[in-house]
Amino acid sequence: MPFIRMLPSWSRGSSPQLLLRRRTPCYRRLTSSRPARALPERAPTRSLLDINLITRTAPTPPGSPTPPLHWSRRLSSSSPQGLSPAPPSQRALTWGRLGVHSQLAHGIDLLLRQQHQHHRADVAAGLPPTRAQAALIPPFIGGRNIWFRGATGSGKTWALVVALCEALHRDAMAAKPSTGPFVYVAATRELAIQVASWVAALRQATRAASASASASTTAPASTALASRERTPPNEAAAILLAIGTIPMAEQTAAWKQMVAPYLVDRAAPSSPPPPTLLIGTPGRFLELIRAHPASARVVPRLIVLDEADELLLPLSRYAPAGKKFQRLRHPPPTETLLQTWMPLVPVPAPASPPPAEAAAAASASASEPSQDSLENDPAADAEEEIAAPAPQRRVNAGGARLRLPQLVLASATLNFPLKKLVYEGGYLAQSTTLELDFQDASPLIQHPLATAATAAPTPTGIAHFAAIMRTSDSGTSSASPSGTATAMPPVDLIPLKTALAQRPAYDPASARLPKQGKHAQRLRGEVLLDSLAPPVAAPPGLARPVWSPPKPLSTAQKVDMARVIAPALAAALTRLGILRVANDSETPRGLVGPGLVFIDPSASADAVVAALQQTGLPAVTLEAYRAARFAPTCPTEAPALVVAAASTARGMDLPALQFAVMLVPLNATGYVHCAGRVGRVGQARPPVLPAVPAGQTPVIWLLGQTHAGRMAQTFNHLAIEPHAIPSSSSMPTGVANAS
Numbered sequence: 096m097p098f099i100r101m102l103p104s105w106s107r108g109s110s111p112q113l114l115l116r117r118r119t120p121c122y123r124r125l126t127s128s129r130p131a132r133a134l135p136e137r138a139p140t141r142s143l144l145d146i147n148l149i150t151r152t153a154p155t156p157p158g159s160p161t162p163p164l165h166w167s168r169r170l171s172s173s174s175p176q177g178l179s180p181a182p183p184s185q186r187a188l189t190w191g192r193l194g195v196h197s198q199l200a201h202g203i204d205l206l207l208r209q210q211h212q213h214h215r216a217d218v219a220a221g222l223p224p225t226r227a228q229a230a231l232i233p234p235f236i237g238g239r240n241i242w243f244r245g246a247t248g249s250g251k252t253w254a255l256v257v258a259l260c261e262a263l264h265r266d267a268m269a270a271k272p273s274t275g276p277f278v279y280v281a282a283t284r285e286l287a288i289q290v291a292s293w294v295a296a297l298r299q300a301t302r303a304a305s306a307s308a309s310a311s312t313t314a315p316a317s318t319a320l321a322s323r324e325r326t327p328p329n330e331a332a333a334i335l336l337a338i339g340t341i342p343m344a345e346q347t348a349a350w351k352q353m354v355a356p357y358l359v360d361r362a363a364p365s366s367p368p369p370p371t372l373l374i375g376t377p378g379r380f381l382e383l384i385r386a387h388p389a390s391a392r393v394v395p396r397l398i399v400l401d402e403a404d405e406l407l408l409p410l411s412r413y414a415p416a417g418k419k420f421q422r423l424r425h426p427p428p429t430e431t432l433l434q435t436w437m438p439l440v441p442v443p444a445p446a447s448p449p450p451a452e453a454a455a456a457a458s459a460s461a462s463e464p465s466q467d468s469l470e471n472d473p474a475a476d477a478e479e480e481i482a483a484p485a486p487q488r489r490v491n492a493g494g495a496r497l498r499l500p501q502l503v504l505a506s507a508t509l510n511f512p513l514k515k516l517v518y519e520g521g522y523l524a525q526s527t528t529l530e531l532d533f534q535d536a537s538p539l540i541q542h543p544l545a546t547a548a549t550a551a552p553t554p555t556g557i558a559h560f561a562a563i564m565r566t567s568d569s570g571t572s573s574a575s576p577s578g579t580a581t582a583m584p585p586v587d588l589i590p591l592k593t594a595l596a597q598r599p600a601y602d603p604a605s606a607r608l609p610k611q612g613k614h615a616q617r618l619r620g621e622v623l624l625d626s627l628a629p630p631v632a633a634p635p636g637l638a639r640p641v642w643s644p645p646k647p648l649s650t651a652q653k654v655d656m657a658r659v660i661a662p663a664l665a666a667a668l669t670r671l672g673i674l675r676v677a678n679d680s681e682t683p684r685g686l687v688g689p690g691l692v693f694i695d696p697s698a699s700a701d702a703v704v705a706a707l708q709q710t711g712l713p714a715v716t717l718e719a720y721r722a723a724r725f726a727p728t729c730p731t732e733a734p735a736l737v738v739a740a741a742s743t744a745r746g747m748d749l750p751a752l753q754f755a756v757m758l759v760p761l762n763a764t765g766y767v768h769c770a771g772r773v774g775r776v777g778q779a780r781p782p783v784l785p786a787v788p789a790g791q792t793p794v795i796w797l798l799g800q801t802h803a804g805r806m807a808q809t810f811n812h813l814a815i816e817p818h819a820i821p822s823s824s825s826m827p828t829g830v831a832n833a834s
């Protein structure tokens with residue numbers, strides 16, 4: 096540590112080798128000519144990618160000798176358990192007790208029941224808030240800045256929507272309305288559309304609830320409070336969805352109209368503008384500001400950054416200096432947006448306070464939560480310190496000190512570099528920020544939806560399956576349901592451990608990697624990951640060939656890949672019982688329910704859908720599935736493989752999903768978000784499958800041979816030991832093999 100501290104701060108993050116040299120013996124393996132030494136089996140170590148992890152520990156099934164798969168964590172003992180307010184008894188918790196007005200509470204109740212009754216018959220009673228929601232909503236509507244990290248599917252986005260609706264309602268009722276709009280910035284278009292549709296549905300449900308309440312009210316309300324409550328909430332609020340798919344001309348007109356009331360001289364007497372909610376992606380917000388430059392002067396009253404790490408893309412402290420300079424020159428759109436609304440103008444620092452005040456301030460800051468609380472490793476926490484933000488850095492157009500908007504950052508993977516970025520950038524004052532961390536609490540364990548229909552509390556969780564796909568010379572080619580043989584190559588599914596044992600040994604002398612270019616960087620990453628992956632002894636008699644750098648795939652090969660993964664996917668799904676195949680090949684295959692298939696964003700979803708359909712699998716693109724799902728004539732979700740790019744995983748909520756498959760190399764953050772599409776609050780109960788532990792939803796990760804090292808590394812970071820996909824011979828009777 097002292098060595099690192101001596102370096103100037105800009106250079107600290109510039110060399111990953113420094114980290115390796117100090118912490119792992121692998122760097123020596125990479126650079127020395129000595130033969131590689133087998134590493135001892137080790138506990139998961141600190142992530143190079145600086146990722147904070149979610150925890151979702153599944154309970155040990157009765158009688159099981161070994162602990163089951165689990166989401167685990169390497170959070171230090173400095174994890175802010177004390178910060179999480181102790182939740183009141185879950186059963187007693189109501190939306191009203193969180194500060195939500197009664198009509199909105201009825202609307203929430205109505206909407207949640209509507210959302211879940213398709214696949215859960217046990218939601219007749221009202222659904223209480225989750226633990227994460229109970230922690231987030233009161234400080235949000237109380238105007239606090241919030242740093243909120245919670246497990247995927249714990250109801251964060253839903254909590255943000257509820258709190259936004261309540262804040263809009265309060266604004267509409269306030270004698271002095273806010274001076275700026277409420278802004279929700281989403282990481283993807285899909286998420287923005289989802290949030291806008293939830294807000295609209297909540298407004299509608301609230302309206303329906305208040306209409307039925309006023310119909311049943313016979314006596315006039317006696318108190319002023321009651322009459323306020325009867326006012327239709329959020330009725331007056333104006334809402335704009337700003338995303339790239341909507342024509343710009345149409346949107347600019349609406350934007351001008353919505354921000355105009357905030358540009359008039361507020362001292363002049365005029366009727367207050369209605370509260371305004373802007374939901375959108377950062378790129379489109381910037382386009383709208385460019386089209387109407389005056390709107391840059393409007394400082395929002397509140398900014399919500401959902402999936403904040405994806406929006407602000409902080410660089411790891413170990414990123415090369417070149418990358419850091421590049422980011423300074425070209426910040427991501429969200430940062431540009433924040434800088435536009437909160438311009439940075441240097442102002443003289445205030446005079447130092449008298450000693451008595453300084454002592455009081457020091458004792459006050461001592462009671463603040465630790466800045467290191469979200470970091471994984473206490474030893475590494477000590478390396479970096481967040482510099483106190485320069486005081487009064489952000490000023491308004493007149494040069495006066497800007498009253499910073501309320502800022503709420505939420506994600507399942509908020510990390511330390513992001514924290515550093517927002518505090519040092521002066522977007523957030525650390526002393527005014529409430530830090531909430533709900534990584535420990537499995538929402539499913541906390542929420543009645545998980546247990547209502549079962550006598551014993553049987554929390555659901557995720558069962559992780561992994562396999563390496565390899566085309567084999569032996570075997571039969573797959574047949575489509577109609578019996579027509581396809582030209583698909585037969586594919587082996589090899590357990591990860593076997594693939595690691597069989598992978599080529601790394602020989603430093605032979606690996607002459609190119610020194611420059613993107614490809615070189617990727618290859619060096621491959622070498623690094625490969626050598627860091629947990630060593631597995633080669634099976635006796637099996638020679639391990641020498642590793643040579645993988646070549647990037649050509650476009651034709653990528654198309655071929657789609658043809659390889661189709662039979663591999665069919666085999667994996669069949670062996671797990673997700674895809675049911677009758678022994679008679681004429682009988683159509685049936686999926687147990689809809690499931691997501693994540694592919695590389697550079698691959699064509701249409702090509703993969705076509706290849707899957709050719710194998711006889713019912714595949715659709717995410718867009719087609721969404722369109723069918725929201726069509727009024729389609730009340731239930733048909734079982735299908737929904738093919739989506741892995742980049743759309745953030746925040747996506749499809750309640751009927753029964754499984755997820757990843758066909759793309761992922762780091763730990765990516766895996767957390769992709770796998771987090773299942774095992775969510777209120778999601779359909781997992782199907783009973785012979786090869787999957789009871790009550791758990793299967794998540795399957797299939798990769799090509801060259802990615803075995805990366806796969807092992809990601810699981811290692813997350814402390815997950817994946818299940819092997821059963822071989823066809825070990826399959827229970829009644830389930831046939833597709834490959």
Ligand SMILES: Nc1ncnc2c1ncn2[C@@H]1O[C@H](COP(=O)(O)OP(=O)(O)OP(=O)(O)O)[C@@H](O)[C@H]1O
Pocket residue numbers: 207210222223224225228245246247248249250251252253254506507544745746747748750771772775776777778
């Ligand atoms: N109190 C509740 N009771 C029952 N279901 C709920 C409740 N709150 C939210 N849900 C449902 O849980 C699902 C997940 O919610 P949400 O998308 O807000 O989770 P999230 O934590 O934001 O997930 P991610 O981290 O993946 O973005 C939604 O379908 C939502 O309808």
